[in-house]
Amino acid sequence: MSTASEHAGQAALSICEALLLARNDRGLLPEHEIVGVLRDAAATHVNALGTELEMERHRAVAEMINAIIAGGNSVRRP
Numbered sequence: 627m628s629t630a631s632e633h634a635g636q637a638a639l640s641i642c643e644a645l646l647l648a649r650n651d652r653g654l655l656p657e658h659e660i661v662g663v664l665r666d667a668a669a670t671h672v673n674a675l676g677t678e679l680e681m682e683r684h685r686a687v688a689e690m691i692n693a694i695i696a697g698g699n700s701v702r703r704p
Contacts, residue, residue, distance in 0.1 A: 643694070646660050646663070661695055664691055664694060664695050665695065667691050668687075668688045668691040668692050668695070669688075671684040671685070671687045671688040671691070672684070672685070672688045
């Protein structure tokens with residue numbers, strides 16, 4: 627992945643996390659739904675098909691999303 631792509635990916639992740647936090651803070655999306663969105667996103671990558679290289683990338687993305695869920699980064703937890 628090129629540096630530009632890495633930066634774009636990090637920016638997109640930061641923006642999405644900020645949006646999820648804002649929706650939760652405003653009471654628009656409860657924590658369990660945010661976690662559900664993240665689990666759905668991870669499942670999409672876990673179940674993706676493609677070449678071995680593509681599947682390896684999908685697995686890495688799924689692992690990252692699951693780490694976000696485990697770390698609680700997208701919801702404000704006490």
